[in-house]
Amino acid sequence: MFESLSSRFTSAFSSLRSRGKLSNADIENTCAEIRQALLESDVALSVVENFVAQIREQSLAVLPTLQSGSNQGQAIFNIVNAALIEILGGSARRIRFAKNPPTVIMLAGLQGAGKTTLAGKLAKFYADQGNTPLLVASDLQRPNAVTQLQIVGESIGVPVFAPEPGNGVGDPVKVAKSGIDFAKSKLYNMVIVDTAGRLGIDDDLMKQAISIRDAVNPDEILFVVDAMIGQDAVRTSQAFLDGVGFDGVVLTKLDGDARGGAALSIASITKRPIMFASTGEKIGDFDIFYPDRMASRILGMGDVATLAEQAKKAFDGESSAKLEAKFASGEDFTLEDFLEQLQAMSKMGSMSKILGMLPGAGAMKKQIENFDESEIVRTKAIVQSMTPTERRDPKVLNGSRRARIALGSGRKVSDVNNLVDRFSAAQKMMKQVRNGAMPAGMGAMGLPTMPKGPAKAVVHKKKSKSGNPAKRAIEDGQ
Amino acid sequence: MSLFSKFIAKVRGTNDFSAADWHELEEELLLSDLGPTLTKTVLEQARKIKSENANEALSHILTSTLSSKDRSMLLGETTTVIMVVGVNGTGKTTSVAKLAANIKKSGKSVVMAAGDTFRAAAVEQLQTWGSQIGVEVVAGKTNGDPASVAFDATKRAKELNSDFLIIDTAGRLHNKNDLMAELEKVKRVVEKVFPINETLLVIDATTGQNGLQQAKIFTEAVQTTGIILTKLDGSARGGVALAIENEVDIPIKWIGTGESVNDFAPFEPTNYIQGLLS
Secondary structure: OOHHHHHHHHHHHHHHHOOOOOOHHHHHHHHHHHHHHHHHOOOOHHHHHHHHHHHHHHHHHHHHHOOEOEOHHHHHHHHHHHHHHHHHOOOOOOOOOOOOOOEEEEEEEOOOOOHHHHHHHHHHHHHOOOOOEEEEEEOOOOOOHHHHHHHHHHHHOOOEEOOOOEOOEOOHHHHHHHHHHHHHHHOOOEEEEEEOOOOOOOHHHHHHHHHHHHHHOOOEEEEEEEOOEOOOHHHHHHHHHHOOOOOEEEEEOOOOOOOOHHHHHHHHHHOOOEEEEEOOOOOOOEEEOOHHHHHHHHOOOOOHHHHHHHHHHHOOHHHHHHHHHHHHHOOOOOHHHHHHHHHHHHHOOOHHHHHHOOOOOOOOHHHHHOOOOHHHHHHHHHHHOOOHHHHHOHHHOOHHHHHHHHHHHOOOHHHHHHHHHHHHHHHHHHHHHHOOOOOOOOOOOOOOOOOHHHHHHHHHHOOOOOOOHHHHHHHHHO | OOHHHHHHHHHOOOOOOOHHHHHHHHHHHHHOOOOHHHHHHHHHHHHOOOOOOHHHHHHHHHHHOOOOOOOOOOOOOOOEEEEEEOOOOOOHHHHHHHHHHHHHHOOOOEEEEEEOOOOOOHHHHHHHHHHHHOOEEEOOOOOOOHHHHHHHHHHHHHHHOOOEEEEEEOOOOOOOHHHHHHHHHHHHHHOOOOOEEEEEEEEEOOEOOHHHHHHHHHHHHHOOOEEEEEOOOOOOOOOHHHHHHHHHOOOEEEEEOOOOOOOEEEOOHHHHHHHHHO
């Protein structure tokens, strides 16, 4: 997500940084570039104009105070970063739990924004934290919305209150109201009310949403909005704000390549925080929205915090502790460990998703998009075709063993050779690290619980070897 | 005086069109989701207008950005096969049902294939529509292979000698390569029996510039032949469709304007352009 916006920002700032002293004209140029980039990313026009005006004013004000010789481009960059975080809503906010349960959450939004799917994700998210949510099917409009919610509820093990069949039959207000009573009597501590999708300008349906709101008196009303929405974000979010009103925003379909302009527009116009982001089709593809992380991603600074968190989840404590102990005791990092790391990496998601979170990802967008995910599968196949002895000690790999491995993994002998060569290089590098010589560029990764060597080894592997001996020497020396 | 009549008065030389007015015109076009690139092109052309009939000239500029391709339905020799594709939540299933109802009304026979085996209750949603409009639905198992459902439906359409077959597909984001490959498979499998005559991409009128990307990638994968522009009854004007026609050269063929089965009509360029300017 946001790649395109971030690559535009990256290019705007790299030209700014390359200058020593900035003039007012430089600021004007940067502002024009930011304006174009934001418009292409579907940020609402009024928000763009305000944002650019604010950047221009602050930059021009700060420019005379900057000492020549200091990095002036960086100072401007900091202004933009701060402004972005401010628009996106400062720090992340969580759901406010009611003093007297159940906590009632009502969902509202346009048709097709993803409310029903989101209801399930939200329920799962809170059920995993030990809450007892109840889903209430108040979308009686769309054909089979009730069935959809029931199926979602069943798959995540969350009960669904659905007394009416839907498809135009039944009173959604009554369903919502009795859903709350049901939750109270059965001691559920959270109720999530799914409602029918409606257009911002449809008065009748907006009135119905208001009636539901008044009947259930929700603790949080969440406005669910598609990240791909265009300039209409302004009218629609304003209409919902004036109509039923809302306390927070949930962005859906953020796993697409939408440039995320909607996030900026809605947060800026409604002054309501974006609380959650939905990032995939699976029920677990859902997370709290972090404005600072999003700002740094838009600006091409990467999202190392999220990456570290995902790494923590994927690399289970035991195996990384084992690896760390091994590493510290001076034992060699073997292909067996490497295989384990590869498997953990694939648990973290696709390589392009991981790489996309690294700083500077905007600039290498093309390479990331073209990254061949099956390369990891192939590498795994080669290692898996080795015997335990071979994995522990690659030195025993003679010609006939290599031919057998190639046959077993369906790769060429040269692929096996390549892997073994690069692995030996990585192993050598690990020894250097242990002896205190940190290879360049590795310290910056700083991922907790992820042993640094293997991650680097995987990245290292992706490079093809140069045929030029001189070049190869440089590559190997890295 | 409205912005456009002001603009027209300027062209006639009876009024000044100030820099602020130009800015306002730019704003209007941007707010319609035309995108910064197309907006710039349109403005440049508008500055050159010298014709007496300025209203016509301005809508001529916008009309000229439309695709010149034929907007009528592409028909097959025996059974016309239409596949409906798009990202999640644009209204594919509803559009399939509306299109089927429209075809049935014209006296032709039609079969629908419930190819969205992924989203919970999508199959039931199409079946509910099917019984409402009296059209047969071929369905498989939830989470089954969409290609196999499509194939069964194709065989059924052949058996019934049906005039039309409309295949619903699961919503997919265009940047998910595996899901796009799945769509290509559906197409391959169906084409073992009948060629697919129309591949219609459903675009939500509220979509912004991302719609362009959707059109490009879906066209690359499954050769989109037309667009269904949905949710035009809202406050969005669907200007991104103009950007798509201009850049990717795919004609809009149908529009969806509401929840009822009759809120569906062939695309009318003149009305659409007027809607953008309103």
